Amino acid sequence: xxxxxxxxxxxxxxxxxxxxxxxxxxxxxxxxxxxxxxxxxxxxxxxxxxxxxxxxxxxxxxxxxxxxxxxxxxxxxxxxxxxxxxxxxxxxxxxxxxxxxxxxxxxxxxxxxxxxxxxxxxxxxxxxxxxxxxxxxxxxxxxxxxxxxxxxxxxxxxxxx
Amino acid sequence: xxxxxxxxxxxxxxxxxxxxxxxxxxxxxxxxxxxxxxxxxxxxxxxxxxxxxxxxxxxxxxxxxxxxxxxxxxxxxxxxxxxxxxxxxxxxxxxxxxxxxxxxxxxxxxxxxxxxxxxxxxxxxxxxxxxxxxxxxxxxxxxxxxxxxxxxxxxxxxxxxxxxxxxxxxxxxxxxxxxxxxxxxxxxxxxxxxxxxxxxxxxxxxxxxxxxxxxxxxxxxxxxxxxxxxxxxxxxxxxxxxxxxxxxxxxxxxxxxxxxxxxxxxxxxxxxxxxxxxxxxxxxxxxxxxxxxxxxxxxxxxxxxxxxxxxxxxxxxxxxxxxxxxxxxxxxxxxxxxxxxxxxxxxxxxxxxxxxxxxxxxxxxxxxxxxxxxxxxxxxx
Numbered sequence: 001x002x003x004x005x006x007x008x009x010x011x012x013x014x015x016x017x018x019x020x021x022x023x024x025x026x027x028x029x030x031x032x033x034x035x036x037x038x039x040x041x042x043x044x045x046x047x048x049x050x051x052x053x054x055x056x057x058x059x060x061x062x063x064x065x066x067x068x069x070x071x072x073x074x075x076x077x078x079x080x081x082x083x084x085x086x087x088x089x090x091x092x093x094x095x096x097x098x099x100x101x102x103x104x105x106x107x108x109x110x111x112x113x114x115x116x117x118x119x120x121x122x123x124x125x126x127x128x129x130x131x132x133x134x135x136x137x138x139x140x141x142x143x144x145x146x147x148x149x150x151x152x153x154x155x156x157x158x159x160x161x
Numbered sequence: 162x163x164x165x166x167x168x169x170x171x172x173x174x175x176x177x178x179x180x181x182x183x184x185x186x187x188x189x190x191x192x193x194x195x196x197x198x199x200x201x202x203x204x205x206x207x208x209x210x211x212x213x214x215x216x217x218x219x220x221x222x223x224x225x226x227x228x229x230x231x232x233x234x235x236x237x238x239x240x241x242x243x244x245x246x247x248x249x250x251x252x253x254x255x256x257x258x259x260x261x262x263x264x265x266x267x268x269x270x271x272x273x274x275x276x277x278x279x280x281x282x283x284x285x286x287x288x289x290x291x292x293x294x295x296x297x298x299x300x301x302x303x304x305x306x307x308x309x310x311x312x313x314x315x316x317x318x319x320x321x322x323x324x325x326x327x328x329x330x331x332x333x334x335x336x337x338x339x340x341x342x343x344x345x346x347x348x349x350x351x352x353x354x355x356x357x358x359x360x361x362x363x364x365x366x367x368x369x370x371x372x373x374x375x376x377x378x379x380x381x382x383x384x385x386x387x388x389x390x391x392x393x394x395x396x397x398x399x400x401x402x403x404x405x406x407x408x409x410x411x412x413x414x415x416x417x418x419x420x421x422x423x424x425x426x427x428x429x430x431x432x433x434x435x436x437x438x439x440x441x442x443x444x445x446x447x448x449x450x451x452x453x454x455x456x457x458x459x460x461x462x463x464x465x466x467x468x469x470x471x472x473x474x475x476x477x478x479x480x481x482x483x484x485x486x487x488x489x490x491x492x493x494x495x496x497x498x499x500x501x502x503x504x505x506x507x508x509x510x511x512x513x514x515x516x517x518x519x520x521x522x523x524x525x526x527x528x529x530x531x532x533x534x535x536x537x538x539x540x541x542x
Contacts, residue, residue: 009189016187024184033407033435037185048192049499052304077407103173108381122174150166157166 063133311344440466
């Protein structure tokens with residue numbers, strides 16, 4: 001007998017709905033060549049299967065879902081993505097205005113952690129708290145990483161200009 | 162305080178977000194019990210979940226498997242202090258995992274006592290997220306559980322809610338007899354694996370492709386169109402190629418640079434150096450490389466991998482296993498709560514309560530070499 005009902009799925013869908021946009025943005029940033037929507041669906045499936053493990057006393061739904069999404073995005077970017085796809089958001093560099101070319105190039109020269117912080121906070125528009133969840137670090141570390149990233153970018157862009 | 166770089170990034174982020182399409186609507190069909198993610202045979206780990214029910218046998222597990230993830234970090238005691246479970250059991254040959262009548266077994270989980278019901282041993286720490294009036298959210302989920310006797314409640318970190326209900330975590334060892342765990346030893350529970358993002362792969366491993374880098378290193382390329390490649394491999398020559406993967410030269414599997422790659426290592430994200438690795442399991446590698454290159458303009462690494470499962474093999478194997486496994490999973494009494502295809506190991510990983518003799522027979526018929534069993538309750542050999 002199956003106790004998982006349509007109402008359960010409706011409840012879950014309602015529960016994830018407010019977070020879908022952030023999940024999609026994060027997927028697009030962390031795995032830009034992969035299928036963003038597929039990552040989100042995979043993340044939702046994972047979250048559904050593991051929903052009993054969610055403990056609201058230990059973090060927000062947003063942080064939990066974004067962590068799941070980041071995990072799926074990382075897998076997609078690393079080895080689960082068989083077929084490269086066009087980017088969803090970033091146009092080819094050659095079509096960008098000069099200032100954006102400089103920024104893109106500068107972003108590529110950040111460290112992994114700095115880049116991740118920038119991707120989450122500035123592009124995916126995650127909060128500091130959610131960025132910390134994705135980065136597996138404290139909020140203070142996120143802030144300091146962002147400071148470091150901006151310092152590095154400032155130097156890079158000044159040199160460029 | 163004004164920060165020009167902050168403003169630049171903020172504006173760049175806004176511009177990018179403005180280009181983004183709406184997020185997808187959740188595909189609820191993927192959440193139906195016993196159903197796998199429909200496209201997974203082509204995309205990655207198949208994940209299916211059993212039609213859950215309160216059954217005499219059946220546990221929810223929290224064991225760390227190569228696929229299990231624990232999206233909760235520890236209470237922060239410091240940066241990077243992630244608690245890793247001490248009981249991350251390595252899947253063993255199936256027969257070693259078989260639980261017979263009278264065996265000593267062991268697991269770490271939650272003991273739950275409710276009025277009018279046998280005390281149960283179930284997974285730790287769970288609440289159902291959306292509030293459901295029929296379920297007290299303070300009571301941990303115990304969809305899969307085994308009856309248990311002999312638990313000393315005085316040695317549990319107990320929580321009592323509401324009146325008459327108590328639960329607490331413990332590592333229990335005891336005798337498995339007549340469908341019940343008779344406890345002989347009780348200890349503190351295993352620390353939970355609280356890694357936020359770990360997928361338990363070897364993060365120290367290099368992610369370099371198995372091909373020498375061209376002179377000057379692997380170039381950063383614009384995104385390549387993979388449709389023609391996909392068509393060629395997946396639709397026309399599925400028996401010739403293994404599932405492709407993307408490699409990031411100079412980067413460890415955890416995303417940190419090894420310092421050995423071109424440009425000091427790449428990062429997943431826009432502008433990362435990526436190499437599509439394709440393994441040829443059958444036929445002439447040079448001819449395959451030429452055919453693939455004609456269809457793909459990005460970085461490509463084509464190598465020979467004779468004997469590995471091809472895309473067609475993988476599809477057939479997975480389909481055969483999943484047909485039988487799906488039937489077993491739909492019966493909650495079997496205690497199988499998830500399964501998924503692991504393309505790295507070329508097996509279907511099965512997470513379940515315990516390997517009973519009945520299940521062992523089923524698994525044998527499926528083919529034990531096609532499965533990687535990961536039970537929660539394990540015999541002590």
